[in-house]
Amino acid sequence: MPLPLDHTLDNSYAALPPAFYTRLMPTPLPAPYLVAVSDQAAELIGLNAAQAAEGLEVWIGNAVPQGATPLAAVYSGHQFGVWAGQLGDGRAILLGDVTTAAGPMELQWKGAGQTPYSRMGDGRAVLRSSIREFLCSEAMAALGIPTSRALALTGSDHGVMRETVETAAVVVRMAPSFVRFGSFEHWYYRKQPEQLKILADYVLARFFPALLEQEQPYAALLQEVTERTARLMAQWQSVGFMHGVMNTDNMSILGLTLDYGPFGFMESFDPGHICNHTDQHGRYSYANQPEIGHWNCYALGQALMPLIDDVALAQAALDRYQPVFGAEMERLLHAKLGLSQLPEQAEADRSLFDAMFGVMEANAVDFTLFFRHLSQLKRGDASGDSAVRDLFIDREAFDRWAAQYRARLQHEAADDGQRAAAMNRVNPKYVLRNYLAQVAIEKAQNKDFSEIHRLLSVLRHPYDEQPEHAAYAALPPDWASHLEVSCSS
Template sequence: MSLPLDNKLDNSYAALPPAFYTRLMPTPLPAPYLVAYSDDAAQLIGLDAAQAAAGLDVWIGNAVPQGATPLAAVYSGHQFGVWAGQLGDGRAILLGDIATPHGPMELQWKGAGQTPYSRMGDGRAVLRSSIREFLCSEAMAALGIPTSRALALAGSDQGVMRETVETAAVVVRMAPSFVRFGSFEHWYYRKQPEQLKILADYVLARFFPALQAEAQPYAALLREVTQRTARLMAQWQSVGFMHGVMNTDNMSILGLTLDYGPFGFMESFDPGHICNHTDQQGRYSYANQPQIGHWNCYALAQALMPLIDDVPLAQAALDSYQPTFAAEMDRLLHAKLGLSQIPEHADADRKLFDAMFEVMEANGADFTLFFRNLSQLQRDDAGAGSAVRDLFIDRAAFDGWTQQYRVRLQHEAASDTARSAAMNRVNPKYVLRNYLAQVAIEKAQNKDFSEIERLLSVLRHPYDEQPEHAAYAALPPDWASHLEVSCSS
């Protein structure tokens, strides 16, 4: 019986020298069952929904498609700002890559067993965290934010020990590449510049061929990655997304959101919010994400210095981070408020944005609902916009800000109706709130996967009204405030 992906997979990474990886097979799991499958992700690699059931043994790692050359990659990294040395794919195994009209797409098992890089880990993932990664990967893609994708999620009742005994699961995730900042750090700190050059040349040739013609291609690579990272940080901030573990081994060389662990979406607005219970110092708080992105680019620059060999050139590449982030953040905030970027209003607009965040923070306004409901406010009707006003305890403070906002709207040519529609195209109504994921997890632990399917359906269209699913856009219930998410998965 043929399997999905039989004889369709290449593996460009396997063409690198053996020191870059270890070839190995996944470790089978007993009595697998399909938990979820993303039609949208499947279409990217030419699969249809009918192949979901036929592919169960592949999705769980019990069968390997013909022509696949599975491997686990080695890399290193800084974890919470501290050099951690060699890490690697401790529970991830690369099947290979498949050609698509939009370029190559790698497929990777996450949770398919131990590898030589597992250290003291068991190489497994649990159903709880796998559901979160599956749903958020697809939710972020629907939001238009660069991300790895999730093709399938399969489970097994085999026990896995975390704080308690949980059940095992495997996510099949996809990305053009899973090369990380830490992949370059590995060879730099091992003082192996030849290997470093091989990796950089591989990335340039495969993903940035135009940069090869530049006078300083490695500095150009650093500049490209720095700018991609800066734009990604702005996109995260604009939807209130918090990654939780921005270690250099979790940073994509392509500027993708990678390695979903203790992530979260901002609810009651607090710039200092820490979504990762393990991060007691708050290194990866919402407010810190942009500067940590910059810090990580410096770590990458250090790793590339044997190739760049020009400190001012590397610094110039890094110096592009702040203006890129600022420009993208400014563009996104103008769009979220339905405003045009008018040069003569630039300074006043920045003050308007700052005042907005101050009143949001002082009142703990819900991030997603604030921006979504702001579209109902009208330029000349002070009575409109009650839904957004109701998010504020200090109504006078909110009214004071909206007075400034309405004055600014007088300089916009668009009608209230057109502006509202434009704002709703960039301000999602639906995001993966922690409590929504928790409800789906608890049902799935009882073999009811219907909530995962329903959530996936809702999150595929985050900007649509979907009145039949309005409950998924409501303020979180009181019990949700007690949810904690940590690095344990």
């Protein structure tokens, strides 16, 4: 019986010199079962839902499509700001890539067994963290934020030791490329400029061919990646998403959200919130994400210096980060508040935004619900204020800010209905809150996968009202405050 993707997989990365990877097969898992498939992700590589559902043995790594050349890539990186040396795909194995109308799409097993880069790890992923990655990958795509995708989630009762014994799982994830900032750092710190150039030329030719026409293509590459990263950080901030482990080995050269581990969506607004229990010093807090994104671009710039060979050129590329981030953040905040970007209101708007975040922080207001309910506020009176006002402990503080907001709305041509519709197109009602994922995880651990399927369906339409699923947009229950995620998540 033919397997999904038989004879359709290429592997451009395998054409690089052998030092870039190790070819190996995934390690089979006993008694596999299918947890979930994303039919939307499957469509991206030409598979229909039925074909995707029949791919269990491939998705868990027990069978390999004909023509595939599986490999684990080597890379290095800075972890929590400290040079960690060689890392690599410790529990990920690249199947290969599929040519699509939108360009190449690589497929990768996560959790398919040990590789030469596993260090002290077992090369496995657990069901708990795999459910989180599967759901959040697809949820972020539905939010319109650049991300890797999740094709399939499979499981096995094979035991995996973390803090306790858990069961194994494999996520098949997809991206045009899994090359990271740390892929370049690896060759820089090993003082191998020839390999560094091979990698840079590969990325340029495959993903940024227009940059090859420029006088300084490697500086142009650094600028392109810097700008993509800046826009991604603004998009994360705008929906309250926190990555949790923004190490350079987790940063995509294409500006994608990559490697979902201890992530979280902001609930009670606190700029200093740390979603990763392992991050004891708060390096990757919500407020720090933009700065860390910039820091990571500097790490990439350092790695590319043997190719750029001009500090001023590299600095000019990196200097694009702040203006691009600032412009994107301004654009997104105006959209979230239903405002036009009027030059004569620029200073007043910044004051409005600062006051908004200040009153949100002081009242620990739910991030997602605040922006969603704000669309109900009326320009001329307080009749639509109750839903958003009731999120505040200090309602008079909200009233003072709301008066400032109403005054600003007087400069807008759109009426209340038009503004509300526009705001609801950019302010999601549904995000993957930790407690929603936890409920799905606990059911799945008892072989009930219905909540995963339900959540996937809801999160695919985050901007729609979906009144039948309104409970998924509610404030988190009290028990959710005790949930913690860490680097083992």
